[in-house]
Structures are given as structure tokens and as C-alpha cells.
Amino acid sequence: MSEPARYDVIIAGAGPAGSTAGYLLSRAGLKVLIIDKSTFPRKKLCAGLITYKTVRLLERVFGETVDSLKEKGLINYESNGYELYCRDRLITGRTIDVPFRFIDRESYDHFLLNKAREAGASVIEGDGVGLRSLNILKSAVRTNSGKEYSADIIIGADGVNSRIRRSFLVDLFGREDWSGNLASAHEIFIRRESTGKQLEHPALFFDYVDWGYAWVFPNRERLKIGMCALKKKNKDDILSSFRTFLSEMKFNEMGEEKIHSYVLPYGSFLPTPVFRNVFLVGDAAGFADPLLGEGIYYAQRSAELASLAILDVMHDRRGQSKPLEALATAYINLLRQHIFTEFEYAGKIRKVIFTYLNMSRYFPLKILMGLLGDMPVETVHGIRSYKWMKKL
Ligand SMILES: Cc1cc2nc3c(=O)[nH]c(=O)nc-3n(C[C@H](O)[C@H](O)[C@H](O)COP(=O)(O)OP(=O)(O)OC[C@H]3O[C@@H](n4cnc5c(N)ncnc54)[C@H](O)[C@@H]3O)c2cc1C
Structure with missing residues (x-):
């Protein structure tokens, strides 16, 4: 039998996490293969909000500025204002210097994958990895169409339902709160002009659902309206709560299409997302912010950290034979330093x-948010750490 084609790194999944890792590792000269079950451009259910820390990452990693992203049509809307509501009552509505920006995942993800391809990554589209695709002993992956590839390192960037993660039975025997911290997310798109309302700023709505929230995010042409909430905390069906929200906001029957639903990791992050030479990035490892579910930044940031760890270890292995086990330690240390502390505080605040x-605490909340001023939103943007909140 012929030997499988050999790479330095195989990446399963070409979302923001997979393409960012693919770009960084290829640019550094490694032989990289990215495998995605979809053919790009492909749709991904998402509200498309990116924060200041994401914009900074795009500049640092890809050399793309806000202006260049706007010129390419990737940032399609921005807003300096935002509003927070407890049901229909305004808690706070402020204007900030740093705007929230909005992207469409179809073009954003396609753009990032092309960046990885231009940097030298080989890409297979329309052929996924299945539950039994991973051969740990051979360090190889077999695609659904039966082709086999091997590599020194394998990265699982295949999203929240990751087949690579499931190969290790983490969902069954791993950290018990993986499934307990999954959220149901529902979203609908409405053409802006059809609402007859002036909706210029992103708005979050609390108290329509337990342990979750609803959002209305304006894009250039459409409103993205959604709700996410922890499954285990909602006895009532979250989809019914979403329909109630749409009805109370008089958005029902305006949707371009039906309601779309997906799963969101919402506090379910894995503290040790490495198994031998296989490791997980982005949603595959549950790396979305436990408070608001922001995942695009953490997908790209974890991919950046994984790439740093790989390049460090691969470089040393070639030069001075550093053991591969050092990779796990290097990646986990970087995650602890740059992501986990923030997630831990975000989780406490969420509680x-x-x-x-x-509603019963509407007035104290309004007063508190007034006193805090821009601090909460600066934290979401990554301008300040979540840690300041421990003093509250
Ligand atoms: C309704 C909703 C709204 C959201 N809104 C926001 C938001 O406004 N801002 C924000 O920051 N985050 C948001 N998120 C979270 C965000 O979408 C994710 O955190 C982010 O997409 C994670 O990126 P990723 O690259 O890890 O995974 P993904 O984007 O899911 O990419 C995974 C890739 O792997 C591929 N794949 C899957 N299975 C296989 C397989 N078996 N074999 C090969 N390839 C495979 C998929 O085709 C996909 O291309 C939202 C999520 C939801 C559900």
C-alpha cells in the first residue's frame, strides 16, 4: 500500500481558526494541508460582530487595517453606539470612541482561507473528516472520500461539533461541564427597510430567556436578530422564547428566510485541548467568551497561540531536538496567559x-451601569481586562 501524502501540519476545518493557523504556519515555511467539508464561500450562522481586539489581531497577523477591510467590503457596517435592555426597558445607551464592526461570515471566512492559500497552504474543500478518520499511531487523517494524509501535527479546527475532538471521547468522558455549557442559538435576517424602524446601533436584550440574551445587530442591508442561551438552564424551549421576543419586538413574519439554529460553546472551554500531537483551536475547544459568546476573536487568537507554540517546538526539534511533548505545555501556557484568565472572570461575571x-432589579442595574460608564464595553473590546470587575 502507498504511503499517505506527508505534511508538517494537517488542519481540519477552514473557519477563522483553521485559516488563521494555516496562514501563520504556511507563512513560516511549514508544509500545511487544510481540509474542510464545505466548499467556499460557504454560509456560517453568526451575528458577525467583531470587537476592537479582533481588528487588532487582523492587523497584527494579516496586515489588514480597518480601511483595507472596508475597501474589500469585508467590514460592512460599524456603529459607535450600543444599547442594553432589560426586556423592552433601556438600561443604558451610550456612544463610544471605538466602534463595533460587522462582517458577513461568507466573505470573511472565504477571505481568510484565500490568505492561507496564498501563504502556501494546500486546501481540500468539500471533503470532511469523520469520527473514525484520525489514526493516532500513524499520525494520519483519512477523509470521507477515503484519501489518507499524515503529518507531524494535526489541528482540530472543525467547529463546535468537532470530529477531531470527538475522536478523543471528550464529550463523553471529558470535563463534565462541556455539554452543560452548550448554548442553543437561533437567528433570523430581516431587510432593514422592511422594519420601518431606525435601528442604527447593536442592542442586547436580557430577561427574555434564562442564562442568555437576544440581540439585534444592524448590518449594511440587513438586521441580524438572534438569541442564545444555555440549554441546561432553560426548562422552556429557547426557540419559543425567541419567537416571543420577535413577536414583542414586532419582528415576526418579517424574516427573509426561516429561523436558523446552531450550537454555541458558552463556557464549555477545554483547559487542556491537546492529545499527543493533536490539538484543538476555536470552537472545537469551546473557545468562545462565556459572557457574550464572542467566538471569532478567540478562534483566531487560539489559532495564533497554537501556531506560536508549534513554530517554537518545530524549530527546536529541527535544530536541537526538543521533545514534541513540549508542544502541549507551550500551547496550554499561552492559553492560560492570554485566554483562560479572561474566560474565568467572564464566567464569574456571567453568573x-x-x-x-x-426586571425586579431594573433600577439598581440602571444606576450601576450608569456608574460604570464605558468600562464594560471597553472590556468587551479587549481594551481592558475582565479582571477589574473582581473589585465590584
Ligand atoms: C448564531 C450565532 C451567532 C454568533 N455571533 C457571533 C458574533 O457576532 N461574533 C463572534 O465573535 N462570534 C459569534 N458567534 C460564534 C462564532 O460563530 C464562532 O465562535 C466561530 O465561528 C468559531 O470559529 P471556528 O473557526 O472555531 O469554527 P467554525 O467557524 O465553525 O469553522 C469550522 C469549519 O470546520 C468545517 N468542518 C466542520 N466539520 C468538519 C469536518 N467533519 N471535516 C472537515 N471540516 C469540517 C466547517 O465547514 C467550518 O468551515 C456566533 C455563533 C452563533 C451560533
């Missing part, structure tokens, strides 16, 4: 917010 945020 307070979702325990106390309801």
Missing part, C-alpha cells in the same frame, strides 16, 4: 449577571 439581571 452574577444571569442570576440577578431581571
Whole structure:
């Protein structure tokens, strides 16, 4: 039998996480293969909000500025304002210097994958990896069409339902709160002019659902309206709560299409997302912010950190024979330093917010948010760390 084609790194999944890792590793001269079950451009259910820290990452990693992203039509809307509501009552509405920006995942993800391809990555589209695709002993991956590829390192960037993660039975025997911290997310798109309302700023709505929230995000042509909430905390069906929200906001029956639904990792991050020479990035490892579910930044940031660890270890292995086990330690240390502390604080704040945020506390909340000023939103943007909140 012929030997499988050999790479330095195989990446399963070409979302923001997979393409960012593919770009960085190819640019550094490694032989990289990216495999995605979809053919790009492909749709991905997402509200498309990116924060300041994401914009900075895009500049640092890809050399793309806000202006260049706007010129390419990738940032399709931005807003300096934002609003927070407890049901239909405004808690706070402020204007900030740093705007929230919005992208469409179809073009954003396609753009990032092309960046990886231009940097030298080989890409297979329309052929995925299955549950039994991973051969740990051979360090190889077999695609659904039966082709086999091997590599020194394999990265699982195949999203929240990751087949690579499931190969290790993490969902069954791993950290018990993986499934307990999955959220159901529902979203609908409405043409802006059909609402008859002036909706210029992103708005979040609390108290329509337990341990979750609804959003209305304006894009250039459309409104993206959605809701996400922890499955285990909602006895009632989250989809019904979303329909109630749409009805109370008078958005029902305006959708271009039906309601779309997906799963979101919402506090389910894995503290040790490495198994031998296989490791997980982005949603595959549950790397979305536990408070708001922001995942695009953490997908790209974890991919950047994984790439740093790989390049460090691969470089040394070639030069001075550093053991491959050093990779796991290097990646986990970087995650602890740059992501996990933020997630831990975000998780604590989430507990307070979702325990106390309801109509009966509307006035104290309004006063508190008034006193905090821009600090919460600066934290979401990554301008300040979540840690300041421990003083509250
Ligand atoms: C409704 C909703 C709204 C959201 N809104 C926001 C938001 O506004 N801002 C934000 O920052 N985050 C948001 N998120 C979270 C964000 O979408 C994710 O965190 C982000 O997409 C994670 O990126 P990723 O690259 O890890 O995974 P993904 O984007 O899911 O990419 C995974 C890739 O792997 C491929 N794949 C899957 N299975 C296989 C397989 N078996 N073999 C090969 N390839 C495979 C897929 O085709 C896909 O291309 C939202 C999520 C949802 C559900």
C-alpha cells in the first residue's frame, strides 16, 4: 500500500481558526494541508460582530487595517453606539470612541482561507473528516472520500461539533461541564427597510430567556436578530422564547428566510485541548467568551497561540531536538496567559449577571451601569481586562 501524502501540519476545518493557523504556519515555511467539508464561500450562522481586539489581531497577523477591510467590503457596517435592555426597558445607551464592526461570515471566512492559500497552504474543500478518520499511531487523517494524509501535527479546527475532538471521547468522558455549557442559538435576517424602524446601533436584550440574551445587530442591508442561551438552564424551549421576543419586538413574519439554529460553546472551554500531537483551536475547544459568546476573536487568537507554540517546538526539534511533548505545555501556557484568565472572570461575571439581571432589579442595574460608564464595553473590546470587575 502507498504511503499517505506527508505534511508538517494537517488542519481540519477552514473557519477563522483553521485559516488563521494555516496562514501563520504556511507563512513560516511549514508544509500545511487544510481540509474542510464545505466548499467556499460557504454560509456560517453568526451575528458577525467583531470587537476592537479582533481588528487588532487582523492587523497584527494579516496586515489588514480597518480601511483595507472596508475597501474589500469585508467590514460592512460599524456603529459607535450600543444599547442594553432589560426586556423592552433601556438600561443604558451610550456612544463610544471605538466602534463595533460587522462582517458577513461568507466573505470573511472565504477571505481568510484565500490568505492561507496564498501563504502556501494546500486546501481540500468539500471533503470532511469523520469520527473514525484520525489514526493516532500513524499520525494520519483519512477523509470521507477515503484519501489518507499524515503529518507531524494535526489541528482540530472543525467547529463546535468537532470530529477531531470527538475522536478523543471528550464529550463523553471529558470535563463534565462541556455539554452543560452548550448554548442553543437561533437567528433570523430581516431587510432593514422592511422594519420601518431606525435601528442604527447593536442592542442586547436580557430577561427574555434564562442564562442568555437576544440581540439585534444592524448590518449594511440587513438586521441580524438572534438569541442564545444555555440549554441546561432553560426548562422552556429557547426557540419559543425567541419567537416571543420577535413577536414583542414586532419582528415576526418579517424574516427573509426561516429561523436558523446552531450550537454555541458558552463556557464549555477545554483547559487542556491537546492529545499527543493533536490539538484543538476555536470552537472545537469551546473557545468562545462565556459572557457574550464572542467566538471569532478567540478562534483566531487560539489559532495564533497554537501556531506560536508549534513554530517554537518545530524549530527546536529541527535544530536541537526538543521533545514534541513540549508542544502541549507551550500551547496550554499561552492559553492560560492570554485566554483562560479572561474566560474565568467572564464566567464569574456571567453568573452574577444571569442570576440577578431581571426586571425586579431594573433600577439598581440602571444606576450601576450608569456608574460604570464605558468600562464594560471597553472590556468587551479587549481594551481592558475582565479582571477589574473582581473589585465590584
Ligand atoms: C448564531 C450565532 C451567532 C454568533 N455571533 C457571533 C458574533 O457576532 N461574533 C463572534 O465573535 N462570534 C459569534 N458567534 C460564534 C462564532 O460563530 C464562532 O465562535 C466561530 O465561528 C468559531 O470559529 P471556528 O473557526 O472555531 O469554527 P467554525 O467557524 O465553525 O469553522 C469550522 C469549519 O470546520 C468545517 N468542518 C466542520 N466539520 C468538519 C469536518 N467533519 N471535516 C472537515 N471540516 C469540517 C466547517 O465547514 C467550518 O468551515 C456566533 C455563533 C452563533 C451560533
